[in-house]
Amino acid sequence: MNIKNEVSARAKHPAPGRVDLQKFRTSDGPTYRGPFQETEPFLRWIHGVQIFFETKSVNNAADTIKILGNLVVETNLQSFYANEASGFLTKSWEEFKTQMFDFALPNNxxxxxxxxxxxxxxxxxxxxxxxxxxxxxxxxxxxxxxxxxxxxxxxxxxxxxxxxxxxxxxxxxxxxxxxxxxxxxxxxxxxxxxxxxxxxxxSPELPPRAKSTPNAPPTLGRDEFIWQVHAFLDSQGLCHFCKKHCGNAAGACPGPIDRSHINIPNNFQTTTKPLDYVAPTCVE
Incomplete structure (x- = not known):
């Protein structure tokens, strides 16, 4: 091989740790389309970009910054890239990313x-x-x-x-x-x-009910019904889980769980659920 051909062959191969930017495909990389200064879409994009670079073995900061320009279509970030990117080609990717975050994301x-x-x-x-x-x-x-x-x-x-x-x-x-x-x-x-x-x-939201009558009590929502059941069990010293006098602290009952219907007397008065409510230990 003569000198001219040897130089030509060397020119086709990028330096160690670099990528051939002429042949590098960016079409399968994540593209940032905005909206500008919207936190979630930007962070999702930059996270995808870093995964893209990692899977493509792009480790050189200058290569990373140059390739990034092909992944931005949002107007404001394109303007930032055009004005700032060249000044970071001799710096680290982290420095460039920090500057980009300050521009593309809202304060705090x-x-x-x-x-x-x-x-x-x-x-x-x-x-x-x-x-x-x-x-x-x-x-x-x-x-x-x-x-x-x-x-x-x-x-x-x-x-x-x-x-x-x-x-x-x-x-x-x-x-x-x-x-x-x-x-x-x-x-x-x-x-x-x-x-x-x-x-x-x-679980059924409500126990089976007889057909509606003029004196029937109003239907309870799920949360209100659950609280009514818990309040009644507490009044009887029964466990919320096994529905028995097991003597276990709340949450410590080994079970098995009793999913059977609880018959609550019509005259049972359900109290308002306290904000700091903690299920009591049931009695044995």
Whole structure:
């Protein structure tokens, strides 16, 4: 091989650790389309970008920054890239990303995500797993590039998630002491809480009723009915779980669960549920 051909052959191969930008395909990479300064779509995109670079073995900061320009179609971020990218080609990817975050995200974006997590609320149309998946998504976004000690832990997430559940499901989770597990694992909590959700979902909302009469009491909603049952069991010293005088603390009954109908006298007066209600230990 003569010198000219040798130089030509070397020119076809990028330096070690670099990629051939002429041949690199960006068409299968994630594209950012906005909206501008919307936290969730931007974080989802940048997370996808980093996975894309990792799977394509793009490790050089300059290559990463150059390729990124082909993945942006949102006008404001395109303008930022055109004005700023060239100045970071000799710097690190983290430095460029920090500058891009400052431009593309609203101030205190992490606080905004934390507020969403604190206000989680499970709508009647959602399953528990759908609700839990949304909570995990918000946690993942909140923890993106966060320092270790400022991340939102799994137990904290579960506590916030429980606050947004219907009363009946909250009661079941508290009875089973799912938040008290040590060590706490969100996956196990999710599985057991979902089992409780499905059990409640399969259970009839109300006991069988006779045909309506002019003097029939008004129909109760699910949460009101569950509280009426719990209040009656408490008044009789019965366990919420096995419906017997088992003597176990709330949530500690080994079962088996008694799903049979509870006959509540018509003259039983249901009290208002206290905000700090904790199921009592049933008597033996």
């Amino acid at each position: 974006w992490r606080s905004g995500l934390q507020c969403q997590i604190r206000k989680l609320d499970m709508s009647p149309s959602k399953t528990f797993l759908e609700y839990s998946t949304r909570a995990r998504t918000l946690q993942s976004l909140f923890n993106f590039d966060a320092e270790k000690f400022s991340k939102l832990g799994d137990l904290q997430l579960a506590q916030f998630a429980v606050y947004g559940l219907p009363d009946a499901l909250q009661d079941r989770i508290n009875e089973r002491q799912l938040l008290e597990a040590s060590p706490f694992a969100y996956g196990q909590f999710e599985n057991k809480a979902n089992a409780s959700f499905l059990a409640l979902h399969r």
